[in-house]
Amino acid sequence: MAVDITNKYPLHECVFHDNIRRLSALLRQYDASQKDVHGNTPLHLAVILGHKECVHLLLNHHAPVKVKNNQGWTPLSEAISYGDRQIIKCLLRKLKSQSREMLEGKRPELIEALGELADFYLELKWDFQSWVPLVSRILPSDVCKIYKKGTSIRVDTTLIDFSDMRWQRGDISFIFNGSAKSRNALIVLDNDQQVFQRVSYDQESESELEEEVDILMSSDILTATMSTKPIVFCRAQTGWIFREDKRESVGIFPADFYLVQGIIIESRKRREHLSDEDIQRNKAAVESLSKGEVLDGTNETLYRSSLTPPSSCDISWQQYIMSETDPRFGRPQICKESRKCFKATLAMSEDFPIQVGDLLNVLEVITPMKHFSKLREFVEMKLPPGFPVKIDIPVLPTISARVTFQDCQFRENIPPHLFRIPSDYKEDPYRFPDL
Template sequence: MDKEAFPLHFLVWNNQYLELDRELQNQQYDIERLDPRGRTPLELSVCLGHLESTRVLLKHNTNPTHCNTQGWTVLQEAVSTGDPELVQLILQYRDFRRATDRLSGIPELLSKLRQARDFYVEMKWEFTSWVPLVSKVCPSDVYRVWKSGSCLRVDTTLLGFEHMTWLKGRRSYIFKGGESGAMVMEVDHDKQVVYTEPLSLSPRDTPSLLAAMLPSQENTAQRLTSPIVSTHLNTRNIAFERNKSGIWGWRSEKTEFVSGYEAKVYSASNVELVTRSRTEHLSDQDKSRSKGTRTPLQSFLGIAEQHISSTGSQVSQCASPHNPTAITAEEYFDAEFNLNGRDIGRPIELSSKVQKFKATLWLSEAHPLSLAEQVTPIIDLMAISNAHFAKLRDFITLRLPPGFPVKIEIPLFHVLNACVTFSNLCGCDEPVSSVTVLSPQETTEAGQTPPPLQCEVDPSVFEPPPEYTTLGPGRSEPMRDEDDNLLQFAIQQSLLDAGTESDQGDSGISVFVTGRRREWRVRYRPTIILT
């Protein structure tokens, strides 16, 4: 093996963490370089279960949010080892990296907003599901958005999904940019507390922020006893076409009025929702816990049991604490050597599900808002710590047909859709006390064409109530990643029972919905077309 080609990887392979630390202090290396198998030094260390080398690499600022060519993150690979200390370490540094990236990226987004017209708009989120009973517990929320200069405020009441319960509360996220600096505030109206964070971190702030990101043992244990789930939208082959309306052979292109604006209705076909689940880290007890027996509710509804065999892949692995001699270093680092399907770490137990959806868009060419200049920066800001905003961002950044998407219906997970509607622009539908609509006479000079709808936002909107308690950096709740949001637990349970599905449709699904006072377990075999 050529040690000079991959010196850091070689030290990681042998867990020579003291020498690794000295090398990183004394020499300049590309710490994110990929080895012949596509792994960074950190990913290699995690897959091998080397806690000491992992700690050294994280101390030297290697990227804990890296995603490999198979679509798995460093954290997910850590969970697959089953080592709680390793998971806790990666989770801490991952959240720290997210926090610092979030702070460093906000000034640029606020700069983009500063150049756009001021506005107020409401974004109504309605969550729906085709699965019986799940749809009954799907909530809705209205995000209220104020923008003035480089200041932005977003109000929400739906915070996420945890322990099979929808998290509700009244929160405001305020982003303020100015000449002397910028600030992020999270306002918890229920607790009357304001968490503030400056948009830059000094070196002395780093240790305290890192310490604040240490996850709880409960959080770590929850990950180690749940499947590793990855869900993403595949839009490589997406196609847009106008919807038709009419009967008896007479068909015309469909238009509808949404929030007072005439909109053309489009369908986006070939939208694939890919959900993958790994379970190699779970004990037999954890796996069996998810496969409950037929319930009285199932018997009452006459729903048949589903017995779907798993066709998940098994990969024979090597060179790990479980099997340290299966692959040698020479074999691993030789790009020409064929491993014949073997790899490092535990054998992968993988179930995958691919479903094709039709998303629907209502596009208005007369709408005053600009998607690129006004709305996209807001969605970018919220997507940093909000899973369903991240899904929406992935979709609206596609090359859409002309017009502003006044309404969008997209799949979030394979049991959950989101319908987003923009309304009450500048408080024109329902008056908003903090917003004043400006007439053309107030915004134009004589002889000029009146500009699009404009409004003035009261500056007090961007100030939290004075009686609230103001705290330093910190959040009322830790930022949740995508795998913890919405109906993730229901998805995990359904994947365990449904196994691997083809992309030809749904051959079976199992959904578990648990509340504080009731538990529903439903196995359902639908024959439907998802839209």
């Protein structure tokens, strides 16, 4: 006998019927982050159906924006598909606000952990590679130097960011000062131009948000998941006749080598919100990149208008909630899926001076650098014993990076001036618009 679940999700039902008064009352009793049988939160459903008052009410009650449904889409993804510019901007603003709140919540624990750790110098190398023809030859590499003193961290790099097939090179330094107030805690220096920018925890300006909305509305909607449930670590072997476990030095650290199998990268791309002109423009940008041409990143001066709303929902609440498959509302999806098995090599050393947990605390500080967040995600997995002195990680569906920890030394004499803004540097709050 089928179980009646039509009354199990009262917030979702209110949103479905656009019953704003009842939704307001029920939000005092029920969790706005609850998922229904299709993985949708009430906010997902409000966005998909275009019920704007419900969207605003849910956001005011701190409904999560980053959560994904069973298909891997966030409320922001669905808002881009629906195409209402103001709703996209509201969700984007709330997403940034919730991310800041999460980081601030972790801050006291993070600073305490950094203070207990001995001062050190750490050096790691990034080598990016791709299985797509012509792409690997133009991918960047980088040697990153990390200094830790007290509760302060400095990261010197030539690669400010690497995401969505765009990167920015230069002589860049991130400085995190754990003893400073939050708005002054994270600074990025451009050592070529001798300017600095505070990575603000305050709200972005309206113009910055509008520009981000334009980019979202003119780009593919992407989601990628890395499944590690079937992952297997096997000792790598060496020798032609007499096989034995591979053990070599990485830098000065002896390491055991493993083959990593079972990592699956699943990516999905939607473009039902794009015009033919958008698709051709984006295709031309990718082709230019594959030829080694630099993308200038310029945007149109006029903001994009909202799209015409999709057709109204023509199924009932009972049909939606009782459906075994995910019923589609809104704009008909134009979706492309890909699935790639990722094989990697991993070198673990038990002689490395710092622990994996210490590395995670350092990586927490530099999350604005998106490729470091990918490294953090990978290192959080249950790894074999030791420290991952060499590791392959997927950073985009078609691109992976080999990270090698070349050096690590505890040092008592790290100069304090490394963690201060040089006196001749000028502040430029717009030098790095993506931070």
